[in-house]
Amino acid sequence: MAAADLEIAGVQIRGGDRISVLVASANRDERAFADPDAFDISRDARHHLAFGHGVHQCLGGNLSRAELEIVYGTVLSRLPDLRLAVPFDELSLAIGTPFFGLHTLPLTW
Numbered sequence: 479m480a481a482a483d484l485e486i487a488g489v490q491i492r493g494g495d496r497i498s499v500l501v502a503s504a505n506r507d508e509r510a511f512a513d514p515d516a517f518d519i520s521r522d523a524r525h526h527l528a529f530g531h532g533v534h535q536c537l538g539g540n541l542s543r544a545e546l547e548i549v550y551g552t553v554l555s556r557l558p559d560l561r562l563a564v565p566f567d568e569l570s571l572a573i574g575t576p577f578f579g580l581h582t583l584p585l586t587w
Contacts, residue, residue, distance in 0.1 A: 517571060517580075559587045
């Protein structure tokens with residue numbers, strides 16, 4: 479609930495108005511991300527909201543990033559021939575679910 483009158487992106491919100499956050503739309507803003515609905519692992523999007531932002535940034539965000547870097551680096555160094563087992567366009571995206579991603583990721587090496 480808005481504590482006071484304010485304006486966000488040209489929209490007037492009055493104190494006492496109920497506000498709802500649509501989490502599924504996070505990181506899908508075409509003004510911030512080129513082709514936001516496309517899965518692009520090489521996208522340079524360090525300002526995404528996966529770990530929050532500003533004073534509400536997740537304390538574990540840096541640990542998670544380090545863990546992912548270690549896991550991916552280790553897997554790729556131990557399985558240098560790792561690749562998709564199906565063509566990229568056959569991957570099934572989980573869209574409209576609480577967590578955007580893939581239903582499955584068939585791999586081979």
